[in-house]
Amino acid sequence: MTSLASPRQSFDIGRLARAVAPSLPLIVFLAMFVYLGIASPSFLEPSTFALILKQSIPTTIVSLGLATVVMAGGDDVVSGGIDLSIPAAAVLAAAVVADLVTNHAWFIGPALLIGLLTAVACGLVNAFLVVLVGMTPLLATFASATAFVGIGKVVTASRRINVTDPLVVWLRDGVIAGVPVGVIAACVISAVFYFVLHRTRWGLNLQAVGGNRDAAEISGLSPAKFIATAFVIAGLAAGIGSIFVLARGSGWAPGTEENMMMEMVLATFLGAAFSPRRIVTLWGAVLGAVLVSALSVGFGSVGIDIFWTGCIKGGLILVVVASSALSRKVNI
């Protein structure tokens, strides 16, 4: 706001921005869905909806992890909570499980446990870097993501590993009462996360730390402890997500984390647009993941010029993040 602007003008612009900016992602998404619905009749069919839910599973799980970190660290992308390494940790854990099951003939149970522990260890590394070393979460998790991807390549020699274990196949293809097993599992996991973070004292304290770190500290809470735990929970989410990564790809393949990271960031921050206070929430992240998946499915059904797909998704991330920044600026 420059000093040249009259008070009246600045009030009007501010009011307009306050009214429109937070809802901009919703408006854009709504417009796109209306277009997709008109352009592709099959987009509105129930089978497409089931497909959208099914394809959103890995993104949903890792977005739960990111939402937890953002809720604990605050939603300032630079100084607040962010964890870009969750997809990389999930893919690393998936690599470990695939290697153990296929190359070393392990039973799936113990292999999954090792995979889960690997992902939790990734969360601990992030907690160490952010809380004890004092690195910015954005940089710390960007660096650790690179390392996790590297370790995954060492484990797998950067070669695809097929997994045909019945549990993985069941999670991929199984149906209970007409609903895909993976979707049911994702709902249960989301409900557990929701309960822990929104319905327990510990969860509410974690949100208090993210909402106002100083106030939380004055009231006797230890922000460092909550932030560190949030990173470990994100690691746990990555570990749980790893089995869905395996199910989705019928095995492990290098490079899966890149697209997942983009979708996770888009889903989590898009979710904030649904919250009355425009903050990142768990259910917002889940809804965001479903919408991002709907978009991918919609683009495919309509046959949008594929060379534009990347531009559109990148543009949407910009709209979502810019809207979040703008609404914060306006509120100050």
Next chain:
Amino acid sequence: MALNIKRACLTSVALAAVVGLASIATPAAAADGNLSLKGKRIGVAVVGTQHFWDREAFNGALDEVKALGGEPVPVDGGRDNQVHADNHDILLAAKVDAVISILGDAAVEPKFKALKEAGIPVFTVDHLSPYSINNSTSDNYYMGTTIGRFMADAIGGKGKVAVFNAFEGALRICAIRTQMWKYVLQDYPDIKIVKPELAESFANAPEDARKKTLDLLTQYPKGTLDAIHVGCWDQPAIGVVQALEETGRTEIKVTALDAGPDTLEIMAEKNSPFVANVAQQPHKIGMTSAMNVARYFGGEKLLPQTFVEVVPVKGPDSAKKVYEDLGYGKLK
């Protein structure tokens, strides 16, 4: 009389050569004037469009579907095998009449199965599958043995060779090409393959291979490495050549497979270390697949595989000639 016969023979040889060359450069659509895809929606799924081969196979299929009166429904995996696999679900939900699937690893198999069960025929390009009606591809057996012979010749039948071989276990076409190359090398006992074999990245292959080659060159000082071969394609070879030029190690010979315009240009340079290749015709392969879809709907019985001619390339002059013959233009 004898002279006439000789002349007639020469004329027919020349004619055959011209026809042969024409069949390399031009699509064969005219031969099947009665083929039609009118009123059919044909899903075309490609693993990515960053590389010449993928893009051209994709464009070839799209062009031919349109030329035959069909409506293509394109989906792009963005060089991510899992996204590519998921895209088949989108085509299933969109209820296309047939699917042409280009490349992809084992993650696509359950998707093919689902498409087949839904009565949607699947046609593959460079992917052998029990669920595919027909696979359009190059003669991978010939490619593998030819590049094996060419590489052995280039290093005088002896020496050490490093190989980029990430996909032998993941893609059948890569297994054929690399194993045929190794089969030829069995008859050259003085050629040793460096262990462990290298694994190139699926996405960003040139830069990834450049870094890996720089590391390799540190391990193998001048005089201890004679060739670097890329087992299944040639995008990594771009980075390999860069690394050799950066370090002045152009005495090491490079061989690979695919020979699109980008790599033919590198091969055509004077004293290029990139000495041998086998050129495919991806656009024609894509077109062939689309024509096979039309043949299938026209009631023709298709063979499990359709092979499209390949063209061996050996040395700069050959690279220039093939560049011109395949219609990429003219190189100085």
